[in-house]
Amino acid sequence: MENTETTFKEFTKTYIRNFPDKFRYLETLVQIYNVDDLFTKNIVTPTPLLKADFNFIVFPTDGNFEQQVGNEIKKVLANQALLVMQGEVTSLLRQSKNVKGYYITFDDKILQQFKDQSYFIKLFTVAPIIQLHSNDSKFLEQVCKLIIQELETPKPDEQIVLYLFQSLLLKLLKSSELKKGLSRQFDIAISFRELVYKHYSEHYSINDYAELLNISSNYLNRCIQNVWNKSAKQFTQEFIIIQSRKYLQDFSEPISGIAYHLNFSDPSYFGRLFKKIIGISPQEYRSKTMHDLSE
Incomplete structure (x- = not known):
């Protein structure tokens, strides 16, 4: 019996019906999807428990969803963000009919580019749900739109995508309860x-x-x-x-x-x-x- 991790490609191929063709091009370290395109009406919940080989962030701008992360069930509302680390056992349990927002996957290599990646690891493991103030939520939504816009150009510049995503991570860190004094x-x-x-x-x-x-x-x-x-x-x-x-x-x-x-x-x-x-x-x-x- 193998203790295998599931790639995002395997996940979409197995569990998401009518996976949009416009997302087939994504081979970058950061991948971003509209939640309503990716999941709404295209996924049967609850999904089986899977051990993902990728990190992901879900940022709903409307509606809500429930995600099992390890042995805990997280209900995530609009203007909150859920962060899940690679290797975590997780399952999408349910989603509201009107859920909208962004689903972002990214490679560990991105965290390694930060001077102190330990803050982000702590953020993902200790405070996986982040409550966003209105201005921070608008900032994240705008950055998500810019990343999608860049990825949809004929020749996307991955460096621009990485810089945009790094700004998104920094904003999440600033919005979290772990701003400083991590013991x-x-x-x-x-x-x-x-x-x-x-x-x-x-x-x-x-x-x-x-x-x-x-x-x-x-x-x-x-x-x-x-x-x-x-x-x-x-x-x-x-x-x-x-x-x-x-x-x-x-x-x-x-x-x-x-x-x-x-x-x-x-x-x-x-x-x-x-x-x-x-x-x-x-x-x-x-x-x-x-x-x-x-x-």
């Missing part, structure tokens, strides 16, 4: 999260993670509790179960095989942990998923 606890929480992403199937203990971070397990727990309001153990357990939901969508794989793939020595313990976190058993979740896809 060491945030740094540790985000580093822990990255390690869990890398080692979750190996079932590292909290002591293992603390040792990798050169801190005590008590301090690690305190950091995770303060940032995400849960213990480090709860964070790792929830993350493993979220990953298992993606695997459960492969109906050819027995549930016991998924448990062993995730390094559970006892499939029954996997089932109990799944039900504790999700509220239903793995088999019930799989049956519900099959029913949703058949509708």
